[in-house]
Structures are given as structure tokens and as C-alpha cells.
Amino acid sequence: MKRILGALSIAAVMAASTVVQAQDIVLQALFMKQTAYSDKDVRDMTNDFEAAHPGIKVNLEFVPYEALHNKIVASISAGSGGYDVALVDTIWPAEFATNQFVDDLTSLVPPRDPIFGGAWKTGEYDGKIWAMPWILDTKYLFYNKDILAKAGFDHPPATLDELTQQAKVIKDKGLADYPIVWSWGQAEALVCDYALLVQAFGGQFYDESGEPAFTKGGALKALQFMVGSIKDGISNPRSTEFLEEEVRNTFSSGRAAFALNWTYMWPLANDPKQSEVAGKIGIVPAPGTPEGSPQAAINGSMGLSIMRNSDKKDAAWQYIKYLTSQETQDKYASMSLPIWKSSYADPKVVKGQEELIKAAETSVAIMYNRPTKVQYQEISTLLQQQIQSALLGLQSPEQAMKDLASQTSGMK
Amino acid sequence: MSGVTINNVKKAYGGFEILHGIDAEIQDGEFVVLVGPSGCGKSTLLRMIAGLEGVTSGTIAIGDRVVNEVHAKDRDIAMVFQNYALYPHMTVEQNMGFSLKLAGRKAPAIRTSVEQVAGFLGLSPLLRRYPRQLSGGQRQRVAMGRALVRNPKVFLFDEPLSNLDAKLRVQMRSEIKSLHRQFPTTAVYVTHDQVEAMTLADRIIVMCGGRIEQVGTPGELYEQPANLFVAGFIGSPAMNFLPGELADDVTSVLLGEQRVSVKAPGHAKPRQRVTVGFRPEHVRFCDSGGIHFKVADVEFTGANSYVTGHIGREQICASIGGRAHVKAGQSASIAIDPASIHLFDTTTGKALA
Amino acid sequence: MFIIVLGVTGYPLLQTIWLSFHSRPLAGHDVQADWVGLANFKTVLENAAFRAAVARTLYFTIVSVLAEAMIGVMVALLLDQEFRGRAFVRALLVLPLAMPTVVSAMMWRLIYNPEYGAFNALLLQIGLIDDYRSWLGAPGLAMNMVIIAEVWKNFSIVAIIVLAALQTIPRELYEAATIDGAGPWARFRNVTWPGILAPLSVALVLRTIEAFKVFDIFYVMTRGGPANTTKTATFFVYDESFAFLRAGSASSYALVVVAISMVLIAIYVRLLRRQDQP
DSSP states (O other), X not given: OHHHHHHHHHHHHHHHHHHHHXXXXXXXXXXXXXXXXXXXXXXXXXXXXXXHSTTEEEEEEEEOHHHHHXXXXXXXXXXXXXXXXXXXXXXXXXXXXXXTOBOOOTTTSOXXXXXXXXXXXXXXXXXXXXXXXXXXXXXXXXXXXHHHHHHTOSSOOSBHHHHHHHHHHHHHTTSOSSOEEOXXXXXXXXXXXXXXXXXXXXXXXXXXXXXXXXXXXXXXXXXXXXXHHHHTTOBOGGGGGOOHHHHHHHHHTXXXXXXXXXXXXXXXXXXXXXXXXTTSEEEEEEEBOSSSOSEEOBOOOEEEEEBTTOSOHHHHHHHHHHHTSHHHHHHTTTTSBOSBGGGGXXXXXXXXXXXXXXXXXHHHHTOBOOOOOTTHHHHHHHHHHHHHHHHTTSSOHHHHHHHHHHHHTTOO | OOOEEEEEEEEEETTEEEEEEEEEEEOTTOEEEEEOSTTSSHHHHHHHHHTSSOOSEEEEXXXXXXXXXXXXGGSOEEEEOTTOOOOTTSOHHHHHHHHHHHTTXXXXXXXXXXXXXXXXXXXXXXXXXXXXXXXXXXXXXXXXXXXXXXXXXXXXXXXXXXXSOHHHHHHHHHHHHHHHHHSXXXXXXXXXXXXXXXXXXXXXXXXXXXXXEEEEOHHHHHHSOSBXXXXXXXXXXOOEEEXXXXXXXXXXXXXXXXXXXXXXXXXXXXXXXXXXXXXXXXXXXXXXXXXXXXXXXXXXXXXXXEEEEEETXXXXXXXXXXXXXXXTTOEEEEEEOGGGOEEEEXXXXXXXX | OHHHHIIIIXXXXXXXXXXXXXXXXXXXXOOOOEEOTTHHHHHHHHOHHHXXXXXXXXXXXXXXXXXXXXXXXXXXXXXXXXXXXXXXXXXXXXXXXXXXXXXXXXXXXXXXXXXXXXXXXXXXXXXXXXXOXXXXXXXXXXXXXXXXXXXXXXXXXXXXXXXXXXXXXXXXHHHHHHHTTOOHHHHIIIIIHHHHHHHHXXXXXXXXXXXXXXXXXXXXXXXXXXXXXXXXXXXXXXXXXXXXXXXXXXXHHHHHHHHHHHHHHHHXXXXXHHHHOO
């Protein structure tokens, strides 16, 4: 009996070990469900990757953008067994690199030249690359051609003044109750819209010596513009609770003449199944001001990082390399434009989205970066609150920015 | 104080009639017990008097006032419930004084009334306690005290003793009786226990299947049951019944092969099928010439012996003072006093009288 | 058993207390804890935004729990009556409870949506407003709108507990009270209320503790906005740890929140004891 048991247990051990040997490498990867590539796109890409790389499987997890940062942090603080690959926003590499959450990819990434400089900025901190750029994204001005035509305009606004003026006419003619819609809810999306306007007004968050500059100049003007546009009724006052998806809904239902949003709204607002304005919309770089920047664009790009505590780094890099390859990106170019310069000359990529590509050529080149700070999360949290308090009339823009300066003084 | 007059009262739930026209007259100060098997409608009738159930048709009057449309709280009645229904968060004192408080009486007056009744019921040391701190008997007494404090026109009791153990029940029974003697208020008391009914009542109303079977004093019901139901229900052990046939001269009845002389009323017909009823205590053992009786079992209870056995195929019971001199399995001969035999029409169940 | 309970609840608590006296990053390469004494608690207590958040959370807790108690008791009384379809309506009560908070929060966000939400449509139709408006984007209003969602989510736990308690009250008590001369209000006051008080109190204590720890409903519906007017105390624990990576002061925030909860519980226990006295 004993001998049988012994034989059985040896067999069991052998069986177990063969299973282990045959077992695939399983990567845990974290993505977001919102803007850029859809869940389905990522799943399809991953299926193709698994087909091309036998022995590697990828478990995908999707969370809203607002939960992405804290999900990554929580998984790292929990120790081992976290993610191998995670989607990382352009504002995080400073924090993640300093705290050594992610690996330095400098030696792995492909040559810099074929990829847009703005894309590289996404994962760069301290001269090193911490995230391989993947989603090349910025905000554009979307406009409803029908409404503009009815209001008597044959071109979209080229400056913020013109935007204001066109919006006023549209409102006065009753073509839209609130012509412009923004994502000004208390979230990072608000900071993106604000940063874009800071660029438009020629302002900056911090000056060359690192001192706060948001209490004056273009940064203050940007906030004053936001507050003024709500007061004048040309911006939708409900914007203060909107994120990108609500902006898309409002614009797609034809209730707004203008909207500021990421690339992903272009295919979706043009999809008759999801939009009442399909085929009637235009896209241009966000307008600026003559004294600041003639156009404005916020760097909303995101990259893929390898987590420091991953123990499958080779496979992880293969996966990242596959997702960021020009071939994969060209295939899914309608949801998110490729990081590869030459793709924009490829008729397959350009076809059907000429208008978007034309706007992207200008915008991608001028993408403005939010401040690169280790404590960016904290600064942004306070910034969101102060901007909102000004937007909601709880205090003046000047006071809000002054408060912000004192709250953030000393933050790295 | 006033009586209760029930006039052709019917009760139906959704077209299903459960009381089929009840008439009863309860005199001022009388203690009347409603008795019957469960489901006979006695509790429903009591609750209709209380005003807890509506009257489908007919009238109920307390004193001279028809109370069909009078709210329970305005009927000037008090009720003692089976489960005492004491307010668990109130002390004994608060429980007893609650109705007076609701009636707007002043605290000192309430206190006086409560203390008086409590003293009378021996509840004075318990006034500050909560119901959960009392024994079953004490709770029952509080429930009664709560009713007494109101000094109502009519007391209603809904099986108030059925949750007590046998000993306590006997004790409370006599307490209720002496209470009523001292406060002769009209009382309507519902029970399924015929012993309780016999011991307590001035008059008993026997109910069955939503009808009144008989109304009378305990003696009347025992001695002159109006029908088979009452005859079987009142008395313990129950009356024996044997099928029989009147002889041609209607002065005797044929029980099997035995002829037993009886006093049949004048309207009895020769050869009429009858049910012969006699109480166990009226059975007498005799040496010979009696009815043939096969003893099945003997139970000795001390004061009495109950002898069960068969006459032909019918089982009967005999109650003998002291020890019985027969044994199980033995054949004996019994005699029944003709004066104590009850005759019932087998088809209608009514007494031949 | 005791050791298991102690280990499961005690160890994390001790860890949290230890952390609260240290400065330590949440995670990363060099997780070193430096003793800082009471500095973390000083930061917490001197943080005006946190104090405002505590006041806001207390407001949320008191208003929502009171509303849940009132609506819960009223619904329980209604459902204690005999009526057609009662079983169905009772079953419906479980619906909000069965729904995960995140799902119900999403649902309410849709209902309150300023552009196409049902709430706007309803109010417009009955003429209470003449234009769609922002509910969760308006300071002052947003908190109360979340309270409505919270009350909807949780009143039924009160209703279910009270309903169960109502069914344990003997019918005879009501009848005795009726005969004693009690009208509907006196019956409620003297029979119903004492009968449901104890279970209701337990439900309210549990609800209060839950409500003070509130996080997910706000996280989904408002993310603390607009302009922080719905940022509750637990947001500070969350932000401090997972967004700002400061495990030490996050622990201090957590302990202060726990301490306030304990004060709330103590107040309740005292009130309950007083209720129990005659």
C-alpha cells in the first residue's frame, strides 16, 4: 500500500512539474477604459500578440482613467503579484521614476528619430525613458458644421476671441443654449483643459527658476477666460461636472457647437450609431491667442511601463514592443494616432481621417506638457479644487490661484 | 353596570359565514361563559362584543345602547387576553393606569385607583416591575388588574387561563370567581375548557359550528342537555352513548338484546331509533340480570375508578366511587338508573323531552 | 478563535497606529520609516480642508441616517398593512440593498445627468424647474443630491429590520391598547414605537458607522467635487496614501476618522441607555 502511495505521489509530482513546464508565461496588464483605444481594440491586439508569441498569455484589466494611478500604486504597495505592464500617463513618470515603481526602458526603446518628439516626452524623466509611448493624444477643437453654417460662419474659429465671438452669435441666435462644452469636472480632465488654455494665453505653471507662475500672466488669464465664458453663458455651466464622456455625449447629441476633446471623439462622433451629428462635424487644432500661442494642444499621451516588481520583464517588453509597433498602431489608427511619423504619410492610415491628420500635424508638434513634478498628483488635486472654486464663483480667479500658490509651496 | 344583548348576530369573512345568527341575553352582573370547541366562533363573538371585530348583521347592545357602530374604546368594556397583552416597556403601575391616563385622568387620581386595585390583587410590591420580571400568574393578575382599574360596564375574558399550568389555573379560577362575587360586573368569559365553564359560570352558552347549542346554568346543561353535542361536551368523563330502539310501549329501549326501562316523553314514537345517553357515574355494577359488560381497562384515580369496557361493540365508561372490584378482561353485569338515562333522536340529535 | 480575531483585526490596527507616528512612503525602492512623533497628527488636525471635510461628513451622516430612519419606518409601517401585491413590494425592498454601491451610484449619476437625466425630465414635466440644470455640479446642492442617492440605497435596510420587528409585536397588544382607549397615534407611541425601538437603534448605529466611513458613492458620483464640496473625510485617507504616497500621515488620517466614529458610537450607546430607562 505504502509503495503504491509512494508511486502515486511521485507520479503526481512529475505530472505537476510537467504542467509547470508547459505552463505559459502569464502577464498581468492594466489598461483604462475611456478615450483612445477601446477595450475591444486592446483585446484584439492582445489576441494577435498571443497568437504570434506562443507561450505568453496576457491577463487584461481595465479601469477608468481616474482610478488608474491609484490602482498602480496600490498594487505596488501590496508587494509581489502585481502588474507586469501598466498604462502610464504622461504626468506620472516623475513620480514613478523617483519612487522606482517602474523600470528604466532607455536601453530597450527603439531609435528616437522615427517617433514624434512629443510622444517621447510622455515617458521621459531625468533624461531617461520610463514608459514606451503608445497613445499619442492631444485635445482638439471639435465643431458642429451645421450650427456654424446656420450662424453664418464658413470657418471654425482661429483664435479664442473668435471662438468667444462665434459662440455668442450662436447663443444669441438660439442655435445652442450653451455653445461650448468642456470637461471641467473635479478631475485631471479639468487640468488638461486648463493647461491647454494656459498655453494658448502664453502662460506657464512655473517659471525658469521653478517659482509658481500660475498667479499671473497667461496662467491667470486662462482661468479668467474659463470663468468669463461660464458667466457669459457661452460655456455649458454643467461642464463643471463633466468628464470626457459627458462632453462627447453632449456634442454627439448636437447640443453643443464646440467641444474640446481627445482624438477618440472623432471616430465616435462620426459614428451614426452613437452620434446624431455624424458627418456634420469638423476638427481643428484648439485656437490660441495672438499674444500667446496661435494654437494650443495639451500632451495627453500615455505610455506603457514595466513594473519594477515584475518577474517577467522579457515577456513584458515583448508585449509592449508589439503594442507600440508601427504595424499594430497603423492597424488601429482610427482610435488613436500612431506615434510613428511615417505613418502619417501612409495612405492606409490617412484614408478616411484626412481632417484629423491635418489637425494632428499642427497639434502634435506643439503639445504642451503639464508640470513635471514628483508631487504632481497633489499639486493637481489642489489645482482642480481651486479652479473649480473659481468656476463656481466661490472665489475670484486671482484669490484661487493665490491660495494654490501657498498650498503648493515647497512641493517637489 | 349593564347587560349585553345579542340579537341575531352574524359574522362573515368575505362571504364565508362563521356565525349564523346568534341570540343571547346576558343579564346585568351575570357571569356568562362562552364554551365550545376551537373554531366554534366563541372568540369571534367575544371580539365583536369588544368592538375588535365588526358585526356583519344583527345588533349587539351593552345596556340599552346598540354598540355596532361604537368604537371599542367608547364601549366601556375591559378585556383580559390569553397572552396577557401587557405593554412590555411599561411597569405594572403604568400598565394598570394606562387606560386612565389615556382618558385624561390626573396622575394622583390614577395612582390612587391603581394602588387600590393592586392592593386588592396583591400586586402592591410589584408595581415598579416590568412584565418580563413577573411570573405567568403575576402577569395574569396584572392583566386582570388593568381591567379592574377601569371599572367597566362589562368584563371580557378571552381564554385568560389557558397559558397557565394546571395548578395555577385552578387557583386563578377561584380568584376570578371570588373577584366577581365582590365586584358583580357583567362578565363574558370565553374558554374551550368545560370544567372552567362549569365552575365559573352563572350561565353557560355552548357553541358549536357558529351556532348556539344550548344556554343554561351549569346544572341545567349537565342534567338536561338539549342535544347530543351538549351532552357529550359537558361533563368529564363524557357521557356514554349507545344506539337503541324504543319498544312498542315506549317505556323501554332495546340495547342490543337487553331491554332497559326508560321514561320517554309522550311524543316519542314506538320503534323510534334513539341514542341512549348515560353518564359514567350513573353506571352501577350488579351481580346478575343487568346488561352484559366486558371490562377492558380499569383506571384508579384515588377518589374514583374509571372502568372502560364494551356493551356489544360500543365502548362505554363507568365511574365508581373508590376501588372497583372488577378486573380487565372480566365479564360483568351493569345496571343504569332509568331516571338518569337521556334519550336523543338519532336523526336530529335532539333530546327527547 | 480569540487569537484569530485579534490577529485579523488587531495586527492591521497596530500597524496603522505604528505608521501614524512615522513618516514613510507608501511603496517604492526605499521604504524607510522615520519616527516623527505627533507630527502626522499635527498635520491632520491643522489641515483646514480636512476639518471642513469632517464637518461635511458629519452633515452627510446625520442627514442621511435621519432620513433613512424616517423613510424606513414609514415604509415598514405601510408594508405591515395588508394590501394586494404586498409580497411583491416587500421583495422590491431588497433591490437597492442587493445593488452594489458603485452600481447604484452610477445609476444615480445617470439620473442626475444634467443633459438627459430622468431627474431633470421629471422636475421639468411637473413644472418645478424651467430648464435642465446641473445637480452634481453645483456646490451645496451636490451634497444633498448624493444624500438622496445614499438614502435610496440604504433606507430599505432600516425598513426591513423595522418590518421584521413589527411582525414580532403581538396583535393582542394593539387590541389591548385600542380597548384601553388609544387612538392610532397613541397606539404607535405606546405599542409600535417601543416594539421597534431596539432593533431600529441597532440599525441606526450600524448605518451611522457606515455613513461616516462613506467613500465609494462620492467617489463614483462626484469624486469630491464640485470644488471639494463633497469631499468627505475618507477621501483624505485615500488621497494621502494612494495618490500622495504618504503611508504615515494616511494612517493618522485613518485613525482620526476611526476616533470620530467611536465618539459617534459612544453618543449612541449613551442615548440608547437613556431610552432604556423608564
